[in-house]
Amino acid sequence: MSNVPGTAAVPSPKSRIHGCLLGGALGDSLGYAVEFDSIAAIRSRFGPKGLQDFAALDGGSHFSDDTQMTLYTVDGLVEALEWANAGVGADANACVWLAYLRWLNTQGMSAPDPAPRPQQRWIDSQQVLRHRRAPGAACLSGLATGEMGTVHRPVNPDSKGCGTVMRSAPFGLIPHIPAESVYKLSSDAASLTHGHPSARQSAGVFSLLIHSLVQGRGLLEAAQLAADHVRSDAEAVPELRARLDAAIRWAGEAAAQGSETRALLAPEDLVRELGEGWVAEEALAVGLYAVLATASGGPTAPGGQAAAPAPAEHFKAAIAVAINHSGDSDSTGSIAGNILGAYYGEACLPADWLEALEAPEVIRGMADQLVAVTTA
Known part of the structure; x- marks a missing residue:
């Protein structure tokens, strides 16, 4: 029996991977249109x-560096898994770092010698990923040092910007590895650019959340x-x-009332309660709150329970909740x-938004690569 309300079957691993990457790109794209605007504006x-739909954007919207770096995270993991599937050990974090160095090149920057010069891969030939879409300063400066940052030798030691969280969903999409490994992979990769403990811990926790959803847990259970x-x-x-406790508490108060009286x-x-999202723990809290607070519908289910x-x-x-605020709306x-793409799979992606x-072919292309190395 499905754990997904309103659907007949549990999403396949392929559907969850595509849903997660496409869903993130959709939220990023709509939010990018208002990223630097106040709620009054x-x-x-x-x-x-506020902004509710792509139809309100006459000129459409691009996805930002959030989607770019998420796809490069996928590419780094795919390369590590390709080596592993061939029977060759590879340092996963080094593969992700090399992928990020290639992303840095797409932004018109390069790391100094003696940083490695990674070989080109399929993702690097996609021109849409070579546009500069307000990349995070810490991501750029951390990679531009040419040093592979670690927990014990951090670059940008005081930075806890959301540039770690927004790129970390792919770590949770890798099946058949324990939760503690997911957390370590994600938090280690966060240290490549951000040294503050909250930056790596928030990224690791976000990846754990995605991992729990992919394993079949419900939204609230995964959040808890x-x-x-x-x-x-x-x-x-x-x-x-x-921030996490506040997000879950406030979402519970909203979701308990149903859509007709929901007090979002x-x-x-x-x-005021969760932050603007410019730093890691705030971005995670706002995104999680938006998902949980809107998880119930009107009181139409049997017994008067709020329907999904x-x-x-x-x-x-x-x-709509996640992007309409004075803060980092794309992240x-x-x-x-x-989160929702990992939970529902592609079933939640609005056709008109897609x-x-x-x-989308580039996003699906990277999703297919991840599917190929994890589900074969």
Whole structure:
């Protein structure tokens, strides 16, 4: 029996991988249109409810560096798995670092000698990924050092920007590895560019959340497991604990009331309680809140219980919450889209939104590569 409300079957691994990457790109793209706008400016442009749909964007929207770096994360993992499937050991984090160095080249920058010069791969020939879409300063500067940052030898030691979280969903999409390995892979990769503990811990927890969903757990269960991991970690930074707990608490209050009376946080209150999303733990909290708070529909199910919304309607509602605030709207939208795509699979992706998405064939191309090395 499915754990996905309103669907007949559990999504396949392929559907979850495609759903996660495409869903993240959709949330990123819609959020990128308002990334640097205040909520007042968003309302002035799109009306009291803010930006709700791609149809409101006359010129369409591009995806940002969030999707670019997520796809390069996929590529680094694919290369490591290709080596592993061939019987050759490879350092997964080194493969991801080399992929990020190739992404750095797409941004018109290169690491100094003696940093390696990675060989080109399929992803590097995709021109749509070579545009500069407001890349994060820490991602650029950390890679531009030419040093492979680690937990013990960090680059940007004080940076905890959301550039780690927004690229880390792919670590949770790798099947057949234990949760602690998912966390380590993700947090180690975060250290390539960001040295603050919250940057790597938030990325690791986000990947754990995706991993739990791919293993078949429900949204709230996966969120609680992620929060439990943080609570049990003696080294967890207090701000990450506080933001995750607040996201789950406020989402519970909203979802319990159903869609007809749902008391979603106003954008101003969301920013006050969870943050603007420019730093790692805030971006994770906002994206998670948006997903959980919109997870129930109206009181139409038997027994008067709030019914689950249709997957595509849930997706649209969650992305609207995730992007309409004064903050890093593309990153919070991307995180929400990753979560729902991993949970529902492709069933949640609105068809009209997919038609508006930039270069879906490139995203699907990378998804297919990950499918090929993980499900064969």
